Amino acid sequence: MSYQAPLEEMNYLVKQVFNVENTLSAIDSFSEFDIELYTTVLEEAAKFSENVLLPINHEGDEIGCQFENGQVTTPPGFKEAYAEFCQSGWQGTSGDPEYGGQGLPKTIHLLIEEMIFSTNTSFCLYPSLTNGAYHAIRAHASDTIKQLYLPPMLEGRWAGTMALTEPHAGSDLGNIKTKATEQTDGSYLVSGTKIFITGGEHDLSENIIHLVLAKLPDAPPGPKGISLFLVPKIKINEHGELTETNQVSCGSIEHKMGIKASATCVMNFDEAQGYLIGEKHKGLACMFTMMNLERLSIGVQGIGLAETAYQLSRNYAIERKQGKSQSAKLASIIEHADIRRMLLEQRVHTEAARALMVFMGTQIDLQYHHQDAAIRENAASLMSLLTPIAKAFFTDKGYEACNLGLQVLGGHGYIREWGLEQLVRDAKIAQIYEGTNGIQSQDLLVRKVGLDKMQLMQLLYDEIDAELAIKTSLPAAYQLQQQLSSALQCHRQTSQWIVQNIEQRFFEIQGGAVDYLHASGYLVYGWLWLKMLNQLNDELGETFCARKQLAGQYFCEHLLPNINQLCQKVGTGYQPYMDAEQSLI
Structure with missing residues (x-):
């Protein structure tokens, strides 16, 4: 498997499309950073991903994690790669300098994360969960806990997890049975079993910090009775030094379809010492700080795997000779119309997703760091709306991109040694964990x-209207502008229909939630393709501009029209199918 980080594309987004340096210039903590630094950081991340992580990816999939006597061993090369990852400071790129982080924008961190997901998805999940746990602790824990736990987490010496799911409670977290009892010293004893815990046990770090959802004895029923606790694998003293092993153990690891080098664990907490994070019975709100960031991170997984699948399948299509073309008796298969359809579909989705990822990165930076409260609120609102779209659409289309890549390779794609079937297997889980894509769709349609x-x-409509108002002389941009305007009107009408019918037809119209989310995804991608086309200029080079215009035209003519059909399906409703007896389904 080969991969080359799409640095030209990334720099185009950072410099031209979103002008990240100027966008974040009003934020004091980013005032000393410039575009040259961002470019250099991305180049170094590309080298690490290509030269350190990619070479151990295939063997990691073949061997997977091993479990024996409660201990998890990661595949060969993972410990060494993780040590280099930490020593190079990658774990703390966007962390607060107060706790030893480098303080870079989340916008840049997301691009780094894409490259790591592209080259070794299993590896990326370990630091990704630590990053999410760091943000939850920083946002909600006491100053004492933050001072003790955050510096070693940003160094990577201590890893993090989120322990939510139980055997009987997946998405319905209000039914969890894990209990916590308060002790006289202010700590808590946490008891229960959690499943599907990514990185719950491994040999990469010296300690693992679990964020555990549990209920206190006086907890009200349902989600309003959940509290959040920090439970370390190894206890620490007041100086942050490791002391004795906590009552936390790994019961087993899962044998999975993909991400085999990522340890997915059953974790047992047997009166393990823990500490309350945030207020009692307010734990789910605290955990959502981590969950929402992880949902975007898992969306980035879809982008990273789609990019690798595109590169692998395009290189194969150029080299593979098969059949005739318009100009040759024996042609590379990239000359065939259906192959070009699949490659363009991979590329237009991936490039639009990356653009949305960068936009959302800027919104996170504005939300958490800007001095103006109105700007912070606007950014937070946009993130609330876009997070379910990004998580679900990135991963749905990322999985499709991997399947298209396998189809381009044909029989070779189905064989393990080429690497594409691993991408398909690794990509599938992204549609499931961190809230299934069906749940993301219901969140969008019902709540948002x-x-x-x-x-x-x-x-979002205001953002799109602003881009539509920009005059353009570029034919591809003008064509997209006209089509996007019509698609926006259709989407508005469907949104209005949802608002008008949600109370009377609450359960039934949720049948159209996935279609509505996909229609929203295509709408956002249309907006971003227009934004990218509007920022083309001669300095970018003739080939770059031509590739962008061709891809934008393909999206406009072959994918944007999906919005009308999807919106029509949403408005049709699902009442006959909800009324039908179970035996008829």
């Missing part, structure tokens, strides 16, 4: 549009 009365969606 229906019950919100379109207030959040109007913010």
Whole structure:
């Protein structure tokens, strides 16, 4: 398997499309950073991903994690790669300098994460979970806990997890049975079993910090009775030094379809010492700080794997000779129309997703760091709306891109040694964990549009209207502008229909949630393709501009029209199918 980081594309987004340096210039903590630094950081991340992580990816999949006597061993090369990852400071790139982080924008961190997901998805999950746990602790823990736990987490010496799911409680977290009892010293004893815990046990770091959802004895029923606790694998003293092993153990690891070098664990907490994070019974709100960031991170997994699949399948299509073309009796298969369709579909989705990822990175930076409260609020609102779209659409289309790549390779794609079938297997889980894509779709349709009365969606419409108002002389941009305007009107009407019907037809219209999310995904991608085309200039080079225009035209003519059909399906409703007896389904 080969991979070359798409640095030209990334720099185009950072410099021209979103002008990250100027966008974040009003934020004091980023004032000393410039575009040259961002470019250099991305180049170094590309080298690490290509030269350190990619070479151990295939063997990591073949061997996977091993479990024996409660201990998890990662595949060959992972410990050494993780040590180099930490020594190079990659774990703390966007961390607060107060706790030893480098303080870089989240925008840059997301691009780094894409490259790591592209080259070794299993590896990326370990630091990704640590990063999410860091943000939850930083946002909600006491100053004492932050001072003790955050510096070693940003160094990578201590890893992090999120322990939510239980055997009987997956998405319905209100039914968890894990209990916590308060002790006289202010700590808590946590008891229960959690499943599907990514990185719950491994041999990469010297300690693992679990963020565990549990209920106190006086907890009210349902989600409102959940509290959040920090439970370390190894206890520490007041100086942050490791002391004795906590009552936390790994019961087993899962044998999975993909991401085999990522340890997915059953974790047992047997009166393990823990500490309350945030207020009692407010744990789910605290955990959502981590969950929302992880949902975007898992969306980035879809982008990273799609990029690798595109590169692998395009290189194969250029080299593989098969059949005739318009100009040759024996042609490379990239000359065939259906191959070009598949390659262009991979590329236009991946490049639009990357653009949305960078935009969302800027919104995170504005949300958490800007001095103006109104700007922070607007950014937070946009993130609330876009997070379910990004998580679900990135991963749905990322999985499709990997399948298209396998189809381009044909029989060779189905064989392990080429690497594409691993990409398909690794990509599938992204549609499932961190909230299934069906749940993301219901969140969008019900909460973010229906019950919100379109207030959040109007913010997105305003962004699109602003881009549509820009005059363009570029034929591809003008064509897209006209089609996007029509698609926007159709989407508005469907959103209004949802608002009008959500209360009377609450359960039934959720049948159209996935279609509505996909329609929203295509709409956002249309907006971003227009934004990318509007920023083309001669300095970018003739080939770069020509590739962008061709891809934008393909999206406009072959993918953007999906919005009308999807919106029509949403408005049709699902009442006959909800009324039908189970035996008829």
